Amino acid sequence: MWSLFESYGISTEALLAVAGVFAAYQVVKGLTGPLAHVPGPWHTKFTRLAHLIGVARASVWWDVVELHRIYGPIVRLGPNSLSVTDPKSLDIVLSTHDFRKGELYQSFRFAGEHNVASTRDPELHKTLKKMVAPVFSTVSMQNLEPLILELGVQRAVNYLEKNGANGAPVDLLKTMMHMTLDVIGAIAFGGPFNLLDVESVPVTEWLHGITMLGICRLVFDATLAPLIFRKFHREEREFVQAIDMIEKRRKMLNPPKDILQALIEAVDEDTGTSLSTEAIASHIIVLLVAGSDTTALTVTWTIVLLLQNPHCMKRLVEEIDEAIPSLDEPITHAKIQSLMYLNAVLTETLRLRSPAALELPRVVPPKGVTLNNLFIPGGAEVNVMITTIMQDERNFERPTEYDPERWLGPSEQVNELKRAWVPFSAGPRVCLGRAMAWVEMRVTLVTLLRKFEFALVPGQDLTPKSRLGLEPASGKAMVTLSKRTA
Numbered sequence: 001m002w003s004l005f006e007s008y009g010i011s012t013e014a015l016l017a018v019a020g021v022f023a024a025y026q027v028v029k030g031l032t033g034p035l036a037h038v039p040g041p042w043h044t045k046f047t048r049l050a051h052l053i054g055v056a057r058a059s060v061w062w063d064v065v066e067l068h069r070i071y072g073p074i075v076r077l078g079p080n081s082l083s084v085t086d087p088k089s090l091d092i093v094l095s096t097h098d099f100r101k102g103e104l105y106q107s108f109r110f111a112g113e114h115n116v117a118s119t120r121d122p123e124l125h126k127t128l129k130k131m132v133a134p135v136f137s138t139v140s141m142q143n144l145e146p147l148i149l150e151l152g153v154q155r156a157v158n159y160l161e162k163n164g165a166n167g168a169p170v171d172l173l174k175t176m177m178h179m180t181l182d183v184i185g186a187i188a189f190g191g192p193f194n195l196l197d198v199e200s201v202p203v204t205e206w207l208h209g210i211t212m213l214g215i216c217r218l219v220f221d222a223t224l225a226p227l228i229f230r231k232f233h234r235e236e237r238e239f240v241q242a243i244d245m246i247e248k249r250r251k252m253l254n255p256p257k258d259i260l261q262a263l264i265e266a267v268d269e270d271t272g273t274s275l276s277t278e279a280i281a282s283h284i285i286v287l288l289v290a291g292s293d294t295t296a297l298t299v300t301w302t303i304v305l306l307l308q309n310p311h312c313m314k315r316l317v318e319e320i321d322e323a324i325p326s327l328d329e330p331i332t333h334a335k336i337q338s339l340m341y342l343n344a345v346l347t348e349t350l351r352l353r354s355p356a357a358l359e360l361p362r363v364v365p366p367k368g369v370t371l372n373n374l375f376i377p378g379g380a381e382v383n384v385m386i387t388t389i390m391q392d393e394r395n396f397e398r399p400t401e402y403d404p405e406r407w408l409g410p411s412e413q414v415n416e417l418k419r420a421w422v423p424f425s426a427g428p429r430v431c432l433g434r435a436m437a438w439v440e441m442r443v444t445l446v447t448l449l450r451k452f453e454f455a456l457v458p459g460q461d462l463t464p465k466s467r468l469g470l471e472p473a474s475g476k477a478m479v480t481l482s483k484r485t486a
Contacts, residue, residue, distance in 0.1 A: 033045060033079050033080075034079075034080065034376075034377045034379075034380060035076050035079065035080060035081075035082060035376070035377075035380060037374065038074060038075070038076040038082055038374060038376075039071040039072055039074065039075060039076065040067065040071055040075050040076030040077065040082070041067070041076075044076045044077055044078050044079070045076070045079060046079065047078065047079070048077060048078025048079065048081060050063075051063075051064075051077045051078060051081075055466075058465035058466050058467050058473075059465070059466065060359075060385075060466050061357055061385060061387040061388055061391075061464075061466040061470065062466075064077070064083050064385055064388045065387075065388050065391050065392065067083070068083065068085050068388065068392050069392075069393065072372075073085045073086035073089070073372050073392070073394060074086070074089065074371055074372040074374060077383060080379070080380050080381060081361075081380070081381040081382075081383055082376070082380065082381070082382060082383065083359075083382075083383045083384075083385055083388065084371055084372065084382060084384070085385075085388060085389045085392040085394070085395065085420070086372055086394065086395075087395065087419035087420045088372075089371040089372055089382075090384065090389065090419075090420070090422065090426070091419075091426075092369060092371065093362050093369075093371075093382050093384060094362070094384065094422075094425065094426045094427040094429065095426070095427045095428075096427065096428070097122035097125070097126075097428055098365045099362035099363060099364065099365065099369075099382065100120050100122065100362065100363045100365075101119075101120040101360075101361065101362060101363075101429070102120075102361025102362060102363055102381050103361070104358075104359070104360075104361050105117070105118050105119070105120055105361075106118065106120070108286060108289075109282065110281065110282040110285040110286065111278040111279075111281040111282045111285065112278055112282075113276065113278040113279040113281070113282040114128075114279075114282065115128065115279070115282040115283045115285075115286045116128040116129055116132050116283065116286075116432065117286050117290065118282070118286070125428070125429070126428075127268055127270075129428075129432070130268065130269065131266040131267065131268055131275065132263070132266060132283060132432060133432055134262065134266070135259055135262040135263060135266065135432075136259075136432045136433050136434075136435055136436055137435065138435050140259075140262065140435075141435050141436050141439050142333075143257055144187050144258065144259070144436075144439075145332070145333055145439060145443070147183070147186045147187055147258070148183050148186075148187075148439060148440055148443065149331075149332075149443060151182060151183060151186040151192045152179050152180070152182055152183035152186070152192075152440070152444070153179070153443055153444050153447050155179065155182060155192075155196045155197075156175055156176070156178075156179040156196060156444070156448075157447060157448070157451055158196075159175055159178075159179075159196045160175060160448075160452065160481060161483065164452075164479075164480065164481045167480050167482075168480070169457045169478045169479065169480050170478070170479060170480075170481070171476045171477065171478055172300050172303060172304075172454075172477045172478070172479045173296065173297070173300045173471070173472065173475075173476055173477040174476065175196070176295065176296035176297075176299050176300050176444070177292060177293075177296040178195035178196050179195075179196060179296070179444070180291065180292040180293075180294075180295045180296045180440065181193055181195050181288065181292045182194065182195050182196055183440065184287055184288055184291055184292060186258075187258045187259045187260070188258065188259045188260050188263075188284050188287055188288075189245060189260065189284070190245050190249065190256070190258070190260060245260070246260070246264065246277050246280050246281065247277065249261065249264060250264060259287070260280075260284070263275060263280045263283060263284070264280065287433070289468075290433070291433055291436070291437075293355050293468065293469040294355045294433070294437045294441075294469075295437055295440040295441050295444065297353070297355040297469045297470065297471065298346065298349055298350060298353070298355055298437075298441050299441055299444050299445050299448070300477050301349050301352075301353035301470075301477075302345060302346060302349040302441075302445055303445070303448070303449075303454055303477075303479070304456065304462060304472075304477055305348075305349060305352070305353070305402045306345070307454060307455065307456050307479075308402070308456075309402050312345065312402065312404055315341055316341055316342060316345055316449065317449055319339055319340075319341045319342060320336075320339070320342070320446050320449055320450055321450070323335060323336055323339055324336075324446070324450050327450065327451070327484065327485075327486070331443060331446055331447050331450065332443070333439050333442060333443055336442055336443070336446050337438075337442060339446075340408065341404065341408070342442065342445070342446065343407070344404040344405065344406075344407040344408050345404045345445075346438075346441055346442070346445070347404070347407045347421070348402060348403060348404040348406065348407060349402075350421075350423040351390040351391075351396070351421055351423070352390070352391070352400075352402055353387075353464060353470055354386050354387045354390060354423045354470060355423070355469045355470060356386045356387065356423060356424075356425075356469070356470075357386075357387055357466035357467065357468065357469050357470040357471075358466070358468065359383040359384065359385045360383070360384040360385070360386065360425060361381050361382070361383050361384070362381070362382045362384060363379065363380075363381055363382075364376050364377065364378050364379060364380045364381070364382060365378055366378035366379070384422075384425075386422055386423060386425070387466065387470060389420055389422060390420060390421060390422070390423070392420070395417075395419075395420035396417065396420070424437075450484070451483065451484060452481045452482065452483060452484060453481065453482050453484055454479045454480070454481050455479060455480050455481070456477075456478070456479055457478035457479060457480060460472070460474055460476065460477075460478050461473040461474045462474070462477065
């Protein structure tokens with residue numbers, strides 16, 4: 001190789017000198033960089049490689065927990081990126097639009113249109129939020145509850161009764177994923193995908209392709225990714241083309257009152273404009289990708305953690321049985337939404353096993369900001385890592401223990417804990433679908449525990465791994481079950 005350069009009159013000594021100067025420049029740049037004063041491993045002054053390796057190994061959430069344990073509530077992850085866990089800094093970063101979303105969110109732009117989750121433009125977000133927020137209101141969820149119960153929860157019960165008969169093991173996580181996708185199909189597509197009846201339908205392949213394309217857009221650039229990964233791009237196009245029910249629904253005289261119809265009827269009050277077909281498709285895809293994980297993972301992890309903590313299971317089942325005395329009594333959200341221990345259990349699961357495993361990057365505004373007594377210059381990226389925040393020992397005592405009772409203490413104590421409880425994010429970018437998530441989580445968990453007794457299949461690896469969501473390492477949660485008789 002050296003002879004190649006020498007043929008152009010460039011000596012080996014000159015090349016080594018240039019390499020030395022470049023290396024020296026990189027060292028000086030790292031040592032004097034904008035975040036050099038922020039605590040963190042020495043190598044993060046020069047590269048973010050260790051963090052990216054953690055992402056690839058699906059251990060990044062725990063890696064960053066350990067960094068915060070060593071270095072404190074603010075930690076440098078790379079030359080221009082850091083992580084914070086203290087509630088005051090979180091409030092500063094998440095409470096306004098001054099800290100714009102990072103480039104990561106571009107990955108969630110679908111069908112060529114931004115949605116309320118993907119846009120980094122504060123004004124566009126405000127406009128979309130005003131149009132879309134009513135779709136996920138508490139009143140709207142009350143109207144959709146019968147669909148959730150009939151086409152989701154009851155079908156999951158039927159599936160478990162059929163496939164878990166005679167002690168046969170079933171994958172609870174897969175069952176919950178299929179149930180939540182069926183629910184979203186029912187309320188956003190005009191009918192369920194019937195995943196609980198037919199294990200493989202095109203929507204699962206499309207969602208996999210869409211998700212992978214989003215990741216590839218992040219790694220390889222939004223323009224290049226569709227050209228390099230044509231299969232994923234084709235699956236995205238096929239999915240968008242399959243959403244022809246949007247135009248069909250627009251022509252219906254008496255359409256059902258579901259999420260699809262609410263998106264079609266959404267209007268910008270200031271301009272009178274409505275969402276385009278592509279924008280509606282983009283929002284539906286985000287609902288499918290993000291909405292299905294929250295309920296499925298939370299319910300699955302809750303049952304796993306309850307089985308690992310039998311005293312918690314016993315107390316919750318007693319509370320449920322008191323509220324729903326008969327096996328034949330219909331379970332509605334109104335009957336159970338105020339059950340104190342139920343809410344404490346779900347709140348604790350969302351803390352210890354938050355479905356949101358990815359970081360939520362925010363860009364510091366040009367004027368800079370002071371976080372945890374350190375000045376952070378404009379342009380730096382603050383990574384809000386929800387799972388890490390809620391397992392920082394400065395925010396929660398015994399952070400790795402499953403303890404629902406921590407949420408049943410004095411109100412002052414609970415309010416202080418909630419400053420660092422952010423499973424749905426916070427501020428103007430808070431998850432709009434949280435009301436729907438709560439309805440689904442409560443009615444699903446109560447129904448399952450009122451109908452069945454569960455046991456974990458021994459020998460499986462249930463170590464949490466940070467993929468798109470915080471999943472068991474094996475990608476499964478195998479259980480056996482028996483029907484309750486009283």
